[in-house]
Amino acid sequence: MELLSGVDHATERRGLIFGFIGVLIFSLSLPATRLAITHLDPIFVALGRSLVAAIPAALFLLVTRARIPTREQCVRLGLTSAGVIFGFPVLTSWAMQYVPSAHGAIVVGLLPLATAMMGAWVHHERPSVGFWITAAAGSALVVAFAAFNGGGALHLADLALFGAVVLGAFGYAQGALLTRELGGRETISWALVISVPLLLPPVVLVTVRGDFAAATAVEWAGFAYVSIFSQYLGFFAWYKGLDLGGVARVSQVQLTQVFLTMMFAALLLGEKVTWLMLGFAVAVVVAVAIGRRMPVYRA
Numbered sequence: 001m002e003l004l005s006g007v008d009h010a011t012e013r014r015g016l017i018f019g020f021i022g023v024l025i026f027s028l029s030l031p032a033t034r035l036a037i038t039h040l041d042p043i044f045v046a047l048g049r050s051l052v053a054a055i056p057a058a059l060f061l062l063v064t065r066a067r068i069p070t071r072e073q074c075v076r077l078g079l080t081s082a083g084v085i086f087g088f089p090v091l092t093s094w095a096m097q098y099v100p101s102a103h104g105a106i107v108v109g110l111l112p113l114a115t116a117m118m119g120a121w122v123h124h125e126r127p128s129v130g131f132w133i134t135a136a137a138g139s140a141l142v143v144a145f146a147a148f149n150g151g152g153a154l155h156l157a158d159l160a161l162f163g164a165v166v167l168g169a170f171g172y173a174q175g176a177l178l179t180r181e182l183g184g185r186e187t188i189s190w191a192l193v194i195s196v197p198l199l200l201p202p203v204v205l206v207t208v209r210g211d212f213a214a215a216t217a218v219e220w221a222g223f224a225y226v227s228i229f230s231q232y233l234g235f236f237a238w239y240k241g242l243d244l245g246g247v248a249r250v251s252q253v254q255l256t257q258v259f260l261t262m263m264f265a266a267l268l269l270g271e272k273v274t275w276l277m278l279g280f281a282v283a284v285v286v287a288v289a290i291g292r293r294m295p296v297y298r299a
Contacts (some may be wrong), residue, residue, distance in 0.1 A: 015245020019253040022238030027260035029230040030101035030108070031268050033093055035222030039215040044206045045223055046093035050085045050192055051199045052227035057189035066186045074194065076178055080187065081195045083171020089231070091164035095157035100271045105261035107161040109284040110142050112254040114169035119176065119247025131294035138287035145280040172251070175235070176242035184239030188232060255285050 036045045060066075069077060095104060113135055142162075178187045241250045258281045265271040 012245045015241045015250045018237045019241030019250040022234050023257050025234035027257050030104050031264045032222040032225040034096045034101045041206050042093040046089040048203050049227040049231045053232040054192040057192040077191045080171050080174040081191045083167040085195050087167030088164045091160040095160040098157040101265040102262045102271045105258050109258040110165050112251045113288045115172045115251035118169040118173035134290045176247050179239045179243040188235035
């Protein structure tokens with residue numbers, strides 16, 4: 001096995017900048033989702049956001065005359081969609097009914113390390129023993145926080161958030177791999193467009209049965225944000241960053257998302273951010289940062 005070498009510093013810096021722009025956009029996702037589901041059905045928010053995002057995605061592909069993906073690429077686009085279009089949005093939207101977005105930010109704080117691990121798997125890399133130890137430590141911290149904050153037991157919402165982390169990381173890694181072949185904008189656009197046949201039936205069903213009269217302009221604004229920014233434009237920068245700087249390296253920029261989400265939750269929703277939350281957030285960040293420094297080898 002050989003130790004992986006890094007990309008050149010200029011390219012890495014560009015990757016980190018693009019990555020941070022993506023993270024900044026994603027940081028508002030949980031607060032915006034919590035706003036939207038006040039009077040909107042969580043499934044409508046989770047899947048409807050992708051259906052709305054598919055409209056500008058289709059227009060982009062038509063205007064740019066993007067080449068049609070091969071059959072093998074379509075399979076990988078389907079895997080990307082399973083993570084970032086279905087899995088992560090559905091599980092986080094459901095969880096936001098039961099826990100504050102600041103709480104969710106702590107659990108989702110595992111996403112950088114999970115993304116690095118998924119990237120290692122997809123790109124045929126082998127993390128060292130030290131990497132796995134820190135991964136386990138970070139996971140233990142998140143489980144401990146979720147259990148303590150839930151009165152000694154894990155809430156089903158915590159399990160949903162853990163599942164969202166795994167599926168989101170998987171979608172990130174698959175999308176980053178496709179970005180090298182199709183381009184970042186094309187990857188998320190095709191992933192959205194090919195998902196439309198699966199998105200339409202449940203969204204139509206929920207729309208027919210739903211009562212949207214009680215939804216306010218603020219709640220619709222939250223839905224609009226997760227549709228256009230979280231589900232589409234944010235991936236332009238994020239996949240570009242992962243491609244330029246590498247999945248393991250750039251994924252660690254997402255460490256800042258825990259604190260940014262807490263800040264937005266306090267500003268927009270008036271949620272209370274406790275010292276306990278901040279303490280666990282710092283502990284998770286430290287664990288992930290240590291894990292990032294552990295060597296990774298290519299088989």
